[in-house]
Amino acid sequence: xxxxxxSRITKTLRTTFHSGRTRSAQWRSDQLNRxxxxxxxxxxxxxxxxxxxxxxxPFESWLTDIAGTVAEARYAAxxxxxxxxxxxxxxxxxxxxxxxxxxxxxxxxxxIIGTWNLPFLLTLGPAIGAIAxxxxxxxxxxxxxxxxSRLLAELLPRYLDREAAVVVEGGRAASELLIExxxxxxxxxxxxxxxxxxxxxxARHLTPVTLELGGKSPVILADDCDVDxxxxxxxxxxxxxxxxxxxxxxYVLAHRDVAERFVDRLCDSWVRYRAGQPKGMPILNIDHVxxxxxxxxxxxxxxxxxxxxxxxxxxxxxxVVLNPDPSEPLMTEEIFGPILPVITVDSVSDxxxxxxxxxxxxxxxxxxxxxxxxxxxxxxxxxxxxxINHVAFQASTTRLxxxxxxxxxxxxxxxHWGFQEFSHAKTVLTKPTRPDLSQILYPPYTDRVWKLARKxx
Numbered sequence: 393x394x395x396x397x398x399s400r401i402t403k404t405l406r407t408t409f410h411s412g413r414t415r416s417a418q419w420r421s422d423q424l425n426r427x428x429x430x431x432x433x434x435x436x437x438x439x440x441x442x443x444x445x446x447x448x449x450p451f452e453s454w455l456t457d458i459a460g461t462v463a464e465a466r467y468a469a470x471x472x473x474x475x476x477x478x479x480x481x482x483x484x485x486x487x488x489x490x491x492x493x494x495x496x497x498x499x500x501x502x503x504i505i506g507t508w509n510l511p512f513l514l515t516l517g518p519a520i521g522a523i524a525x526x527x528x529x530x531x532x533x534x535x536x537x538x539x540x541s542r543l544l545a546e547l548l549p550r551y552l553d554r555e556a557a558v559v560v561e562g563g564r565a566a567s568e569l570l571i572e573x574x575x576x577x578x579x580x581x582x583x584x585x586x587x588x589x590x591x592x593x594x595a596r597h598l599t600p601v602t603l604e605l606g607g608k609s610p611v612i613l614a615d616d617c618d619v620d621x622x623x624x625x626x627x628x629x630x631x632x633x634x635x636x637x638x639x640x641x642x643y644v645l646a647h648r649d650v651a652e653r654f655v656d657r658l659c660d661s662w663v664r665y666r667a668g669q670p671k672g673m674p675i676l677n678i679d680h681v682x683x684x685x686x687x688x689x690x691x692x693x694x695x696x697x698x699x700x701x702x703x704x705x706x707x708x709x710x711x712v713v714l715n716p717d718p719s720e721p722l723m724t725e726e727i728f729g730p731i732l733p734v735i736t737v738d739s740v741s742d743x744x745x746x747x748x749x750x751x752x753x754x755x756x757x758x759x760x761x762x763x764x765x766x767x768x769x770x771x772x773x774x775x776x777x778x779x780i781n782h783v784a785f786q787a788s789t790t791r792l793x794x795x796x797x798x799x800x801x802x803x804x805x806x807x808h809w810g811f812q813e814f815s816h817a818k819t820v821l822t823k824p825t826r827p828d829l830s831q832i833l834y835p836p837y838t839d840r841v842w843k844l845a846r847k848x849x
């Protein structure tokens with residue numbers, strides 16, 4: 393795609409926005425319902441594309457990419473009219489007489505740069521928030537999921553307003569071309585290194601950016617946790633999409649009293665979950681297979697389960713590594729694969745100190761029966777989001793915001809928060825002209841005026 397093509401597309405999107413047709417609640421809800429319909433009508437084709445790109449099981453594709461996207465779109469369609477209402481505020485005495493409110497105004501034309509691991513959910517999810525807010529949208533899917541990218545480019549114009557929502561395919565060069573078009577807002581999902589480059593490029597035009605990145609999401613196992621349930625839940629979520637999920641458990645900090653039993657139960661759960669299937673799990677490409685293989689070669693920990701790498705089939709076995717060195721790549725880089733380090737700690741305090749010595753994660757997890765332990769970890773561990781006694785579900789609800797903090801991102805979306813993320817909260821204050829009470833503040837500033845002002849303000 394040439395610069396001329398990109399310029400023409402963005403001009404069309406801007407013209408559509410300035411025409412005003414994306415402003416009505418009816419248009420927004422209609423587009424959102426059409427998006428949900430697109431996902432349900434084409435479920436089989438979507439599952440096949442995800443299988444071709446990622447080797448993912450049909451149920452996982454339905455659960456993560458299809459069901460999640462449909463739920464998000466339908467929820468926004470149902471509530472967008474209420475979200476659009478003016479948020480009227482009670483004014484303080486010095487501002488009276490007058491009325492004040494917040495007007496939620498769309499930014500204009502939004503660029504969404506998607507990622508490959510959950511290519512429908514993490515691309516269309518932000519688009520849902522942008523459309524709900526009344527913006528026009530340009531979507532750039534990840535080139536690393538080519539079948540999915542092509543399918544999205546084919547489906548979207550069949551269901552959505554072609555002059556308000558457009559898919560542009562391509563790689564890094566396409567992204568660089570798009571960023572230079574001075575969009576009104578950019579939303580990026582991906583790695584921190586690329587995210588920082590996009591932020592720097594957007595800064596040249598003072599374009600606001602939302603970054604959904606990643607990081608090493610820890611799991612803390614307190615000594616009073618339900619070990620069997622923890623192992624089953626952590627084991628399941630770690631295998632979803634072969635561990636290539638931004639909120640997947642990255643490592644476990646297990647209290648010494650439960651660590652051995654947890655590892656045994658975790659390995660048992662993996663044997664059950666993988667019964668009748670190949671040992672290895674599909675990984676995106678050879679670069680990621682090599683990266684994961686190097687982690688296992690370089691580790692100073694003990695491999696307690698799995699460890700196999702097959703470069704020819706691009707697969708990695710579910711693997712447990714016991715007590716790796718905290719400074720090795722396995723413990724400093726986001727794993728993004730079916731490898732789970734388990735580190736033994738003596739107390740919850742030690743676990744908290746360990747997590748807080750590292751960049752703030754996108755997600756943090758705790759398994760504990762104790763309310764006091766739960767409250768302590770919630771208050772003392774900074775993270776984009778937190779879940780107690782389960783894993784990953786905090787990222788799949790329309791009723792709570794999803795986003796990172798620090799190195800794991802900036803901004804949040806889902807449900808009402810997605811609408812707000814793509815809306816400018818415009819302050820509006822209206823005053824009567826008569827009687828003109830402001831005249832008591834006009835110059836000259838006498839002692840009487842000053843005395844009155846002190847009482848008012």
